[in-house]
Amino acid sequence: MLLNSGAMKIVLIGSGNVATHLGKAFHKAGHRILQVYGRTEKSASRLAKYLKAESINDLQKLHPKADVYFIALKDEAIAEIISFIPNKEAIVLHTSGSVSIDIFPNSFSNACIAYPLQTFSLTRKLDISNVPFCLESRNPSTKVRLRKLIHSISEHTYWINSDERKTLHLAAVFANNFSNHLFVIAEELLKKKNLPFDLLRPLILETAKKVQQHSALAMQTGPARRGDVQTLEKHLKLLDDSPDYAALYSLFTDSIEAHNGAVL
Numbered sequence: 001m002l003l004n005s006g007a008m009k010i011v012l013i014g015s016g017n018v019a020t021h022l023g024k025a026f027h028k029a030g031h032r033i034l035q036v037y038g039r040t041e042k043s044a045s046r047l048a049k050y051l052k053a054e055s056i057n058d059l060q061k062l063h064p065k066a067d068v069y070f071i072a073l074k075d076e077a078i079a080e081i082i083s084f085i086p087n088k089e090a091i092v093l094h095t096s097g098s099v100s101i102d103i104f105p106n107s108f109s110n111a112c113i114a115y116p117l118q119t120f121s122l123t124r125k126l127d128i129s130n131v132p133f134c135l136e137s138r139n140p141s142t143k144v145r146l147r148k149l150i151h152s153i154s155e156h157t158y159w160i161n162s163d164e165r166k167t168l169h170l171a172a173v174f175a176n177n178f179s180n181h182l183f184v185i186a187e188e189l190l191k192k193k194n195l196p197f198d199l200l201r202p203l204i205l206e207t208a209k210k211v212q213q214h215s216a217l218a219m220q221t222g223p224a225r226r227g228d229v230q231t232l233e234k235h236l237k238l239l240d241d242s243p244d245y246a247a248l249y250s251l252f253t254d255s256i257e258a259h260n261g262a263v264l
Helices: 017-028 040-051 075-082 140-151 162-190 201-211 229-238 242-264
Strands: 011-012 032-036 055-056 070-071 091-094 111-116 133-137 157-159
Touching: 011 017, 017 032, 017 040, 017 070, 017 111, 032 040, 040 055, 070 075, 091 140, 111 140, 111 162, 133 162, 140 157, 162 242, 229 242
Parallel strands: 011 032, 011 070, 032 055, 070 091, 091 111, 133 157
Antiparallel strands: 111 133
């Protein structure tokens, strides 16, 4: 999705996982990255070098004539960063799933949100064109510019307000962060018996594939879904030395059983 025209001058405020992936995508799409800001010079310099941009670690040095100030930092840092933006007429946006657009003062007439609904890691390549972006803007004319900007890297855009986005972010935590933590627990259990996590990878992959085409509720399997009391008791017995994991097992079992009526 290379741009022939309409390229924007972007200041990238952040140099972590999200900033790195999005910065590279915007650069590839033909936009000009003016600066990369990081808390330390080291954190910003590598990304800035790749993007052929200036590296800064002083908010007072933010470029005053950027078209877009793209804030990709931790939620708690957003309010502080906003106060340093030198061009209030520019598009100023953050990427948070849980921070309302109301964090922007009314003086920021082109304030926006572009929340990429994906998990980002520096060690993994990611096709940004497949990532859904949840967009919000208080200014109708800014919506056109925002969508054009995001469409230069992904066609998957959705207008979602701050209240809806908070629920979406909560659902994403359940679907991604919590499920990954369960993989961590599964790996620990296997290590106790010197069993490789590779044994579970095909199962995890098939589980993820099934919910791409079917309702997750309809795809539920396992002893709790079947009402297999004997197996449930055996599993809990194996967790006698791990009371925290036993509590989690029981909690998930109860939740699955509570949903069984909707499946049957």
